[in-house]
Amino acid sequence: MPVKAAAPAPGTARPGGRTARIRAAVRDAVIAGLSEHGYPGLSVEYVAERSGVHKTTLYRRWGGMEGLLADALVLAGEDDWTPPDTGSFEGDLQALALEVVASFAGPAEAAAPTAFVAAAFQSERAAEALRAFYSERFTRCAAMVTRAITRGEAPAGTDPEALVRAVSAPIFLRLFITREPVDDAAGRQAASVAFAAARAGAFIPAE
Template identity: 45%
Template sequence: MTDAKPGTLRPGGRTARVRAAVLKAAGDALAESGFNELDLAEIARRAEVGKTTVYRRWSTPAGLVADLLADMAEQSLPRTETGTLDGDLRANARLVAKTLRDPRQGPLFKAVIAAATCDAEAAAALHRFYATRIAEWAPCAQQAVERGDLPTGTDPHEVIRAVSAPLYYRLLATGEPLDEAAADQAAAAAAAAARAGAYT
């Protein structure tokens, strides 16, 4: 088996299948027990692959988390285009809320964020993940600027961050419901602030 980096080989090959099995096992383990309990030997056992393969390819738990986040970014649903700023931001907020309240994804994100607070490699991977997702959705705010719905000079990335921030606050700090009402409120607040020029 080749030593190429994860995700760089042809899809459908044995390497891709091994990677998928290992990343699923890692995601399950993170959701169940958190980053501190992430053990490469246990991941190999869960994924039914050799320990040598896992250690050679991912080296550390943080390296495994980094690849898991890269895969999650690749698998994320594409941006919804409704034709209006309010509709687009609401679609974004509802997608974020749905992901965070998912019985597996919510705990998984908590574990990854916790890992990022104590490991530089995990933090860098988390930053790349969110940069990818924000870049995916930023065009909806840029299009609103071009339509004249937002002030010239609005930073579209800040608008998207403003949509997600209160939802992550609920996940990590308050434990309040992550329902559609919360999502819609976050989207409406971000849209109102953007129209008022808060993100120029």
């Protein structure tokens, strides 16, 4: 469920027409800049130099850094990510939690997603884009919950969004609030707690 942070190396071929290639090149440059400099240090000039797209075009099409950042998140959400399907509800939640942990496993992996979160505190447009990104991810996770309900592993009416929030919240608390180390054990613990709560009906909305 993480934001995809890896940017293709310069010169990598990209599918689609010229517009799609330009958009992808700009997205790659934004992500690279976030990883290297963070949101405060990122500039249109950097994106122009990295992407090979003239800054006049960047301003005309994206309006500035907020527009560039928002579109980078939109593109990050246009991937083929699907929630885990391990064959069991508990296994799916464990795998989901470990995906989140892995996306922050080291400085290289964590740089871009951390910068996206930091940018959301400094730009309302970035915050809106980040909310939309995760809302779409929550929607995809509905399939995981539907399978669990069908197998009798979760009660009918379980809210996928509330469940996924419960899996990831302890991990993000450690990462961004208490600044504690995060490892696979922390991910498994978060998943186990969410699994037990789901089985007890904690994520069924009150009527």
